[in-house]
Amino acid sequence: MLSQGFVSAASIAASVLFILSLGGLSNQEKAKRAVWYGIVGMAVAVLFTALGPGIGGYWWMLPMMIVGAAIGVYVAKKVDMTEMPQLVAALHSFVGLAAVFVGWNADLERRRVLATQLAESSTEGFSAFAALVATKNPAELMFLQIEVVLGVFIGAVTFTGSVIAFGKLAGKVDGKPKQLPGGHLLNAGAAALSLLLAILYLSGAGFWTLLLMSLLAFFIGYHLIMGIGGADMPVVVSMLNSYSGWAAAAIGFTLSNDLLIVTGALVGSSGAILSYIMCKAMNRNFVNVILGGFGGSQGPAAEIEGEQVAIDAGGVASALNDADSVIIVPGYGMAVAQAQNAVSELTRKLRSAGKNVRFGIHPVAGRLPGHMNVLLAEARVPYDIVLEMDEINDDFATTDVVIVIGSNDIVNPAAQEDPNSPIAGMPVLKVWEAKQVFVCKRGQGTGYSGIENPLFFKENTRMFYGDARKSIDDLLPLVE
Structure with missing residues (x-):
């Protein structure tokens, strides 16, 4: 068992590694090294926390760590990049549920300490946390209860919200916004009742108040995210990321764990900043998003005239061969089809022919930034x-050819032209201004968010139907 000083030094080292990891992820060239900073930082955090003073029960802790690590390796190898958004949502749910369990246990331990001290004036046989609680005065115990309330409430909202976000991103739950009768009033009522139960809990009421507050928070998380549509799910994922961080920080205060406080604050603040950036990128009001679209656009969407005109690989290749400038706009469809390598080869051939080829990336392309x-x-x-x-x-406006690969909302002119569109006001890539636009798409569906796209019906747009990878592979031999 290591001394507290040694553990504190390791915590500082792990915190620095986490900060370096977050900083490096902002740059593509440094991202791989940044991930390793995070891996090493987490390994240091887990190892030195497990070996710290007052920690025991290694006979069951070690097997659980091995099982958890094995599951992590299995999931990492099995999950494709296209499934990364829903994986992130699932991992957020684990953090939230852990915060709830730790909060419950902390309160039960607090009650056991107080009961034992009153009966025996002894702390013999207490756990490390219980022994810590036994040293606190009444004011410090009140702060402990506040920390428990915050950790449990935020954790419970994060858990059910993340589960629903996972379901929507994975296609297991309908992506359309749905709410129970009463809508926002139900959420407001549950929040008000949660506050009342929290006050009762802090006033000395039983564990039942904390349990009921948790159940209401579970409902709030579920109902809030169910009321948010697919178009806003990228913001929801980053928002839940922030929630999970604040839940972890609150529990860090409860456990007097400095590393958990720092790590939770890093995750919470970075998630909040990311949510703000994404709301700005989508012209969304953050409060409206988390309230399930409250105050969104009203009225029917504008009718679309014209028809979608298809084109084959030969027609696309002919246009590319005649073009001087090309912009490629990738989206989630490219990721699903795993077409990035074919797109890279197409880029190489076009650039070898002396053409100016660039990529246009929307901040929320692929459902997650980056x-x-x-x-x-x-x-x-x-x-x-x-x-x-x-x-x-x-x-x-000065580009000859734009190739859109598996994108819908981020190139949808309705965002600027139709005030009743669900994505009205969202900044989009103005691909329709190019001379020719080719949209590589599986079929005539509306895509993940279910929003029709007028771009597909414009005179300068042609639909290049089919699996993105196969379509680009068919195109490659025809490009000179």
Whole structure:
């Protein structure tokens, strides 16, 4: 067993590694090294926490750690990049549920300490946490109860909210917004009742108040996320990421674990910043999103005129061979089809022919920020031709050919032209301004969010139907 000083030093080292990891993830070239910083930091955190003072029960802790690690390795190898958003949501649910369990246990231990001290004035046989509780004065015990309330409430909301987000992203739950009769009033009533139960709990009421508050928080998490549509799910995932961090930080205060406090604060603050960035990228009001779209657009969407005109590989290749400038806009469909390597080869051929080829990346392309950048980096697409929306949006008007691969909402002109559209006001890539637009798409469906796209009906747009990977593979031999 290590001394507390040694554990504190390890905690500082792990915290620095986590900060370096977060900082490095903002750059594609440093991202791989940044991930290793995070891996090493977490290994240090787990190891030195397990070996710290007052920790026991290794006979069951070690097998559980091995089982958990084995499950993690299995999931990491099995999950595709396209499934990463729902995996992130699932992992958030684990953090939330852990916060609930730790909070419950902390309160039960607090009650046991108080009962034992009153009866025997002894702390013999107490756990490390219980012994810590026994040293606290009444004011400190009140702060402990506040920490428990916050950790349990945020954790419970995070758990059920993340489970529903996972279901929607994985297609196991309908992506359309749904609420029970009463809608937002149910959420407000549950929140008000939770506050009342929290006050009763802090006033000395029994464990039942904490349990009932947890059940209400579980409902709030479920009902909030059920009321959010598929178009807003990227913001929801980052929001839940933030919630899980704050839940962890609250439990860190409960356990007097400095590393958990720092790590939770890092996750919570970075998730909140990311949520703000994504709301800005989608022109969404953050409060409206988390309230299930409260105050969203009203009225019927504008009718779309015209028809979708199909084109074959030969027609697309002919246009590419005649073009001087090409912009490729990748989306979730490219990820699903695992077409990034074929797209990379197409890019190489076009650039070898002297054409100006670039990529336009929307901040929420692929349902999570950075998803497309990672796929393109894996396929060895040069970093300098992968541009963000703000960097490339003004260039579409002077571009000969745009190839949209598996995108819908991020290239939807209804966001700017139809005030009644569910994505009204959302900044999008203005691909329709190019001379020719080719949309690589499986079929005529509306995509994940269920929103129709007028782009597909425009005169300068042709639909290149089929699996994205096969379509690009068919295109490659025809490109000179």
